[in-house]
Amino acid sequence: MNQIDLGMVDWARAQFALTAMYHWIFVPLTLGLSFLCAFYESLYVRTGKEAWKKIAKFWMTLFGINFAIGVATGIILEFEFGTNWSNYSWMVGDIFGAPLAVEGIVAFFLEATFFAVMFFGWNRVSKGFHLFSTWMVAIGSNLSALWILVANGWMQHPVGMIFNPDTARFEMQNFWEVLFSPVAIAKFTHTTSSSFIVGSLFVITVASWYLLKGRNTEMAKKSILVAAVFGLLSTAYAGLTGDESAYVNASTQPMKLAAYEGLYNGKAKADLVAIGILKGQKAPDDDTDPFLFDIKIPGLLSLLANRDAGSFVPGIKDLVYGNAQEKIVGVKAKMERGRMAVADLAAYKNARKSGDKAGSAMALQKFGVNQDYLGYGYFSQPEESIPPVKLTFYSFHLMVTLGCLFTLFFVVFLYLAYKNSLERHRGLLRLGVVSFFLGLLASQAGWVVAEAGRQPWVIQNYLPVHIGTSNIAAGNVQATFFMFLGLFTLLLLAEVKIMLKQINIGPEEV
Amino acid sequence: MPGYSQNNIFFKWQRTVVRFYLDGFRAMTVGKALWKIILIKLFVMFAILKLFFFSDYLHTNFSTDQQRSDHVLEQITLQSKIQAVEDKK
Structure with missing residues (x-):
């Protein structure tokens, strides 16, 4: 099969979106709640009060449930790379190898080692070592996210590499340039700070429910106090990192910025x-x-x-x-250069195959002139470079609006928790119960902005989505799409059921 | 093994670690259900999905990296790929 099946491309995209969005239900809670567990345990170690220990153990149990259900759901994304996105996967293999290997090592040594101490080590290791382990789990979980986000950042702003026309691979030239790419840094800081908000909202949701029910009230109020402080600081941090993301977008992905601003x-x-x-x-x-x-x-x-x-x-x-006055080159001009790059790459490939050294050297030289426009060579019309504007615009504005409301929300909760009058504001507590779901919505919307807004690129300027796929039938992807839908829905239901059961039991039995 | 007795520091350390994990697993309450879910999930992912539905396209269809490179290069320089998009319009 030589022709691309556009139905397959759409199903592969839908499957990837589905998997990533389900995976992203578990991840932000892990990232945010891990730090809250560390804060609660730090308060226990500092004050020596058993109440804080009970609180720390309770939130650790919920953290453990989420971690256990969510763990390895991201591996399915890697399955999809190899099956549905083989061209893309081959081309980026050298770039992604290093960050993902570091992620594996960090995840194994920091998370796996200290995770056991965090859960099994109460009363079996010293207070200090247990606390250290809890902090290591929090830091390790968040560092794991760094490497994935570095890989994602590279796709949105490919730096520190060269394209090797012999192997058809992007090869890393400068690891540090990839790691400290402004897009990767903005992505990591904004993603983690927003996950801290989600974790804080989760604590407020559960604690608000307890206060409405009149159960575990002291534990709930103490939990809220810490979560509201962390949430408030995180909203400020997320605001700054969000601003930095927009600033970086303006220079690296101006089309995305234009789309999310309409x-x-x-x-x-x-x-x-x-x-x-x-x-x-x-x-x-x-x-x-x-x-x-x-x-x-x-x-x-x-x-x-x-x-x-x-x-x-x-x-x-x-x-x-294009805009001559502002010296902006339009997509049509880039398409011409891109088509030359594709043609020169094809000429290089053919000359190399036939052993024509002079021909291959000339084709390679010509390819080098236009290779930065390679991806534009696959467009048939300039308008193909426009991402889905409505989806990007509304997702962005939903994320920002909710982010601003969360700031106000944390201020109010913090004030009332400080004044010890939360229980008198039942309307607010009801809002508190749904706040976690609004946090997840904002977090998912953020990813829609990041990923829908960068369309049609899988690697900015080099590889549009439809060229990155494998030559497989749409039917295969359709079948596994529904399998994943079933599997992830079952996992989510299992998490909700176990989580609700544990919340209903409360901290007494932990 | 010469010099490897039950008094060996390394052996003691190993035994402590194993006991730490075993006791931890035994004392779990919520964890038992979670472990069942994790094991079923991993089985479905690796023994069913990966094995039967998610073969690595390039590793299944080609045996050397040279062949894989040639295939991808062929794919990204194929005019029919570009043409397919034009035909759809």
Whole structure:
């Protein structure tokens, strides 16, 4: 089969999205709750009060349930790489090998070793060593995330590498450039800080339920106090890292920035859309207002994107069709260079095969001139470079809106917990019970922005999604899509059931 | 084994670690159900999904890295791939 099956591409994308989104239900809770467990245990060690020990052990049990159910769900993503995304997987193998190997070692030594001490070591190792182990689990879990996010960051902003036309692989030239890529750093800090918020909201959800039921009230109030402080600090941190992400996007993925702001026509002193409803249909070049309704903050987008309120922020139209005045090269011009790169790569391959040394040297030289535009050579129209604008826009605004509300939410909970009057505010406690689900929603929306917003690229500028797939039939992917749907739904139901049972038992039996 | 007795420090350390884990597993309450889920999950993932549905495309269809490179290079320079997108429009 030589022709690509576009149905297969869509199913492979859907399957990857499904798996990643299910996996991401478990991960942020692990990342956030691990630190909260460490805080509670630190308070126990510092004060010597048994109440804090009971609290730490209770949240550790819920952490353990989530960890156990969620562990290895990410491995399925690796299965999919080999089966559905073999071209992509081959091409990035050399880049991803190092970070993922480090992740494996870190995960094994830090998590696996200290995890056992954290759960089995109460009263069997010293207080200090137990606390150290709990902190190591928290740090190890979050460091594991670093390496995955470095790999993801590289796909969004490929640096520290060269493309080897002999092996068809990207080869790492500078590990540190890959590790400290601004996209990877922004991605890691924003992802972990938002996961801390999710962990804090989880504690508030469970504790609010206890307060509404009038059970375990002292434990619930103490838990909320710590979670609200951690959550509040994390929202501030997530705000800063989110700002940094947008700033980095402006230079590395301007199309993504334009999509999540619904900005079609670029402008100087660009406004930030605070609230907006996009029109049903919109062509990138029709010069009509994309919004049915919007509230904008003047100049703020320019300030956030370029740290200059008067600066020009390119819109989708500028990026697709070019803007000579702002010296922006359009996709059409990039497509021409990309097609030359594809043709020169093919010529190099054929000349090498036939033993034509002069021909292969010439083709390689010509390929080198245009190789940075390789991915554009696979487009048939410039508009293919536009990501799904509505999905990206609404996901971004949902994430930001919820993030802002969480700040207010943590302030109120912290104030009332400090004043010891939470139980009198039953409406707020009901909101507290649903807050974890809003946190998960915001976290998932964040990933939709990151991944839908970077379409159509699987590797920015080098490889569009439809070229990265394997030559397999759509039917195969469809079948496994529904298998995963079933498997993950069962796992989720198991987690919810065991978690609810444990919450219902409460800290007494832990 | 010469010099390897039950008084050996390494042996004692090993025994302590094994006992630590065994006692820990025995004392688990929620953990038993979790271990069942983990084992079933890993079995489904590796013994069913990986084995029957998720073979590695390049490792299954090609035997050397050279062949794999050639295949991928062929794929990314294939005009029919680009044409397929144009045909759909």
